[in-house]
Amino acid sequence: MITIALEAGAKILEVYGSEDFKVESKKDDSPLTLADQKSHETIVKGLEDLTPNLPILSEEGNHLKYEGRKDWDYFWLVDPLDGTKEFIKRNGEFTVNIALIHQGKPVLGVIYAPVLDTLYVAKEGLGSYKLEGVTSKQYNSVETFTTLAMKLPLDKKDEKISAVASRSHLSKETEEYLNKVKQKVGEIDITSAGSSLKLCLVAEGTADVYPRFAPTMEWDTAAGHAIVMNAGGTVTQPNTGEPLVYNKENLLNPWFIVRKDGFNL
Structure with missing residues (x-):
């Protein structure tokens, strides 16, 4: 999941660095850019290779009617580019979101902020982690990742709410x-x-x-x-x-x- 999120983030940054985002309006008047589409294609391909038998529900994909998905046990739930308005504003506050859902509950989650090069990861039973400068880090196992990353929540010393x-x-x-x-x-x-x-x-x-x-x-x-x-x-x-x-x-x-x-x- 991390690899797929990073690949999607790289596709987003290619568009982010260009002069034309090719912004369109969806039916609900929310914006859609070339980056949304490229990220969606990258994630769907990656997840299909990873788990060919699991369905994928993506913001930018075709949404089955409830009758066609109500009996899903596990499925992927994806927002290829969350914060398209922030992307268009070029403020860096947008993310790639990938979650694995089991019987209505998210049991795995990956959020990658490409401009910030920061990754958040959670797995039921393992905990939640934050890793900064993720593209410069080398890891090939869960054990290595959890050693490099910071376990959440972090210590907060400020007493103010x-x-x-x-x-x-x-x-x-x-x-x-x-x-x-x-x-x-x-x-x-x-x-x-x-x-x-x-x-x-x-x-x-x-x-x-x-x-x-x-x-x-x-x-x-x-x-x-x-x-x-x-x-x-x-x-x-x-x-x-x-x-x-x-x-x-x-x-x-x-x-x-x-x-x-x-x-x-």
């Missing part, structure tokens, strides 16, 4: 939630970030909470959900406290709150 919010989708409801946290704990630090990096910041403990009261799709959150969960955190619905589940009939996520381990507000 910190939150992370979407750079492009800060809703009124999100602001209201953050104001409620402020009323309970006093002033908080609020950081804006793009793409699935927001979940990663909670997983590593840099942020305590990430409230999302705005639309997201399953492929936006699955890999990050795995990384948060295997670092001890939660990704839950605000009204029920239930975790997000995957391969629903409607692939739109409900609103959710990402919390690091021990944060209960």
Whole structure:
């Protein structure tokens, strides 16, 4: 999975360094670039070679109706380029997201930020890890990787509560939630970030909470959900406290709150 994510990231950077992204608009008016398409093709080919019998659900692929996928036991859930708006802005805050889903739960997750050359990886039973400068590192086994990488969450010495919010989708409801946290704990630090990096910041403990009261799709959150969960955190619905589940009939996520381990507000 790591190799596939890095190959997809390299394809994205080829387009990122060009003058023309070939931006189109999808049916929902969200942007689509040549980089999205090249990353999708690279990931699909890599996953088909790795696990030829497992289905793949990608943002940029053909989406089967629920009747055709409701009985999937394991499947890959992919966002080839999460944060296309950040990509177009050239701020580097976009990622490649690949998750393995088992019976509605993410059990493996890889997030790669090509410009930052930073990788987040999670596996059920193994934990969550962050590796910086990943393309310059040499590893050929899980043992070597976990030796080079930092296990999440990282030690955080700052006593002040910190939150992370979407750079492009800060809703009124999100602001209201953050104001409620402020009323309970006093002033908080609020950081804006793009793409699935927001979940990663909670997983590593840099942020305590990430409230999302705005639309997201399953492929936006699955890999990050795995990384948060295997670092001890939660990704839950605000009204029920239930975790997000995957391969629903409607692939739109409900609103959710990402919390690091021990944060209960």
